[in-house]
Amino acid sequence: MTDTAQTPHAVEPDALQSTLAALLGERAQSITVVRGEVTLTVRAADYYAVMQTLRDAPQSRFEQLIDLCGMDYQAYGDGRWEGARFAAVVHLLSVTHNHRLRVRAFCPEDDFPVLDSVTPLWASANWYEREAFDLYGIVFDGHDDLRRILTDYGFIGHPFRKDFPLSGHVEMRYDAERQRVIYEPVTIEPREITPRIIREDNYGGLK
Template sequence: MTDSATTSHAVEPEVLKNTLAALLGAQAQAIDVVRGELTLVVRAADYLTVMRTLRDAPQACFEQLVDLCGMDYQTYGEGRWEGQRFAAVVHLLSVTHNHRVRVRVFCPEDDFPVLPSVTSLWASANWYEREAFDLYGIVFEGHDDLRRILTDYGFIGHPFRKDFPLSGHVEMRYDAERQRVIYEPVTIEPREITPRIIREDNYGGLH
């Protein structure tokens, strides 16, 4: 007895690479396959147009945005990185064709990183873009409700940036006398933790 249902096999990354290269033309700044995964790099000016094409073109048909995150490349490559500092990385899935693509787009300005929002294309981008704004300070133009989602509304700075201090800027506590939450400068003294090294003869039963 045979199953008459049709199974959709995953498209080979190299085949998808050629398909997207032909579809996007010069709008594709780079398309690479590394470890069996396809990454597409686009310019911020082309980002929204490219994402709409990836969603609507029959040969692409990426109906689902499954993830979006911010990136800070300030210390990438041990200081050898010479490109823009901030980027958004988006993972798209086509249920129709059973293929995936990673899209990377860099913010044109490091001092004030801005990208177009893709919430008009995929509603699932809403909270992801808010997270990237909260943790990296990337502003998504066109987002209807761009506010912090993980940190407190009074939080100062963006904690996933490479230059954000490990101890933070302020600490929050409840003041019993004032009967409210207050913010104060961090009072944690920086310290260096030296690991304890045990040197014993025959430690662990080794001879």
């Protein structure tokens, strides 16, 4: 028996850009095509509604959320970045139309970054949003179980933020007298190590 089902041809990036512009209108802050990949940037206030439209509209039909991560733009562009600091970046896949999309939404406030959770739209966003909360401190409003997923329960801070110290804030060790693991302030003093370079004219027998 021959399977007559065929995979739909991939939509050209420029065509997808035009489709999204017509579908979203002013809710799309920008729609760019770089290296054949389409990136849609939306405001935090429009984030959830836009994502629901992208999932349900017949011309988009992004049935799958395949990735979501946090971003910290504090030192982006060698410090020339002047926009909001934190963002969530989402990758969507349409099986129906065979096209992919990157969606980016910036948090309105740097001190307390918040975005709507998209777990009611895609269950796969659950652990991704927990990871972004754990590593970047982005709070996803409406998430049913927003807690750390990679770091320990007693961990202080968010380790993927650009201003997080490389040595951390606390160190963990086993205390034999107390017979348990304890946390203590880090005793390592931050320092910058400059590697020593030795130049030899005849290194390794080479001339």
